[in-house]
Amino acid sequence: MNKTKQDIRKDQILDAALSVLVQKGYERSRMDDVVQESQLSKGAIYWYYKSKKEMYLDLINFWVLRYSVTLNHIVEEDAPPSQQLKDLFKYFIDQNESDPQPFVALTEFWSMAQKDPDFRKKLQKVYTHFLELIEEIIYRGVHSGEFKKVNGRITALSIMVNIESINWFTLFEAHGVSVTEYMETITDFILAGLLKKHEEKIT
Amino acid sequence: MNKTKQDIRKDQILDAALSVLVQKGYERSRMDDVVQESQLSKGAIYWYYKSKKEMYLDLINFWVLRYSVTLNHIVEEDAPPSQQLKDLFKYFIDQNESDPQPFVALTEFWSMAQKDPDFRKKLQKVYTHFLELIEEIIYRGVHSGEFKKVNGRITALSIMVNIESINWFTLFEAHGVSVTEYMETITDFILAGLLKKHEEKIT
DNA sequence: TAAAATAGACCGACCGGTCGGTTTATTTTA
DNA sequence: TAAAATAAACCGACCGGTCGGTCTATTTTA
Numbered sequence: 376m377n378k379t380k381q382d383i384r385k386d387q388i389l390d391a392a393l394s395v396l397v398q399k400g401y402e403r404s405r406m407d408d409v410v411q412e413s414q415l416s417k418g419a420i421y422w423y424y425k426s427k428k429e430m431y432l433d434l435i436n437f438w439v440l441r442y443s444v445t446l447n448h449i450v451e452e453d454a455p456p457s458q459q460l461k462d463l464f465k466y467f468i469d470q471n472e473s474d475p476q477p478f479v480a481l482t483e484f485w486s487m488a489q490k491d492p493d494f495r496k497k498l499q500k501v502y503t504h505f506l507e508l509i510e511e512i513i514y515r516g517v518h519s520g521e522f523k524k525v526n527g528r529i530t531a532l533s534i535m536v537n538i539e540s541i542n543w544f545t546l547f548e549a550h551g552v553s554v555t556e557y558m559e560t561i562t563d564f565i566l567a568g569l570l571k572k573h574e575e576k577i578t
Numbered sequence: 579m580n581k582t583k584q585d586i587r588k589d590q591i592l593d594a595a596l597s598v599l600v601q602k603g604y605e606r607s608r609m610d611d612v613v614q615e616s617q618l619s620k621g622a623i624y625w626y627y628k629s630k631k632e633m634y635l636d637l638i639n640f641w642v643l644r645y646s647v648t649l650n651h652i653v654e655e656d657a658p659p660s661q662q663l664k665d666l667f668k669y670f671i672d673q674n675e676s677d678p679q680p681f682v683a684l685t686e687f688w689s690m691a692q693k694d695p696d697f698r699k700k701l702q703k704v705y706t707h708f709l710e711l712i713e714e715i716i717y718r719g720v721h722s723g724e725f726k727k728v729n730g731r732i733t734a735l736s737i738m739v740n741i742e743s744i745n746w747f748t749l750f751e752a753h754g755v756s757v758t759e760y761m762e763t764i765t766d767f768i769l770a771g772l773l774k775k776h777e778e779k780i781t
Numbered sequence: 782t783a784a785a786a787t788a789g790a791c792c793g794a795c796c797g798g799t800c801g802g803t804t805t806a807t808t809t810t811a
Numbered sequence: 812t813a814a815a816a817t818a819a820a821c822c823g824a825c826c827g828g829t830c831g832g833t834c835t836a837t838t839t840t841a
């Protein structure tokens with residue numbers, strides 16, 4: 376797991392790429408911006424990536440990999456599904472608070488996905504995997520009797536969408552509602568819809 | 579309310595602009611594309627709009643105006659708030675089904691809002707107004723006793739986010755879940771969280 | 782073991798196409 | 812017939828990608 380020189384360079388490039396992407400978006404981001412931000416040269420960057428597009432596609436890999444470690448950990452931990460969901464929400468709230476850049480970048484990738492099939496396919500894969508994770512939690516909850524018998528796929532979709540709504544706060548004025556406050560309310564809201572009521576549990 | 583020649587021309591331009599925007603996104607959309615799509619000339623377009631940016635900013639106005647007619651109608655109709663919310667959801671589902679283009683364009687405007695303060699301000703205004711509409715419905719519901727005493731702003735935000743999630747389906751594969759099916763489930767979900775349970779109503 | 786050879790990493794000036802916007806000429810309208 | 816509207820040729824800043832070349836570290840050779 377120790378990084379080679381090449382991995383370090385790629386990190387260096389992708390760090391710069393993310394920063395530029397968030398500031399300017401895909402189209403307006405210049406390879407020369409990445410050159411400057413990364414303190415490397417154009418030649419160096421094109422040594423590691425054959426095109427602007429390849430570089431940004433790899434940026435998705437980079438972040439998926441980074442997040443998936445914790446995500447898998449949450450799913451595999453030995454906790455009641457309701458707690459797992461809470462952890463999931465909390466993880467994204469914390470991540471967004473400590474560094475919203477990847478979230479902002481996601482908006483840009485959405486926009487890219489609309490135009491470019493390669494970006495679409497890549498994002499599709501990311502989402503499919505993420506949805507499967509959530510669905511897994513839901514299934515366990517339903518199976519163990521903690522959750523109502525809901526449609527796992529639709530519920531997972533809904534949860535995912537609500538997590539993504541974190542982004543709304545990065546961009547717009549919410550008139551006095553904080554992200555944390557909002558997300559906590561949403562978490563309760565979703566869990567209220569999922570958890571069996573006490574009477575039902577007994578029967 | 580009858581349209582002048584100029585209004586017609588602007589419609590013609592903005593129709594083309596939307597079409598191009600959806601296909602290529604803001605940056606990759608060429609004014610020459612709009613020229614071709616609108617069957618006009620560059621001179622004509624720059625006669626009505628002083629820049630690419632102005633044109634696209636006006637595209638937002640165009641659609642806000644178009645939607646706001648029905649939206650206001652829904653809020654002002656004499657129906658129980660729960661029904662108003664259902665109508666709201668239904669309206670967007672129908673709109674998306676008959677023509678998803680404006681929804682796709684919204685993703686692009688999100689991306690624009692991140693980079694350009696003018697787009698951000700404009701979208702902020704749109705969202706603020708829309709949130710106020712929803713909040714108004716919520717308030718009435720709470721006041722009339724149909725709804726629980728929820729935080730109007732947060733609930734409105736949540737509803738809006740869920741409506742926007744329609745877009746997810748335009749872009750990605752949901753593995754067998756249809757937009758309509760999804761949205762109907764979500765509507766029920768939200769209303770379940772909002773409506774007082776029968777026992778509570780009686781007391 | 783010093784010189785020669787090779788490979789990998791990196792540099793940055795430069796080229797060629799692109800596209801928002803301008804200009805100028807022409808046609809339509811009132 | 813003057814103003815409004817439209818047409819289309821044109822300008823030039825801009826930027827992704829290229830390429831000849833350098834620099835450093837490792838390996839081979841004699």
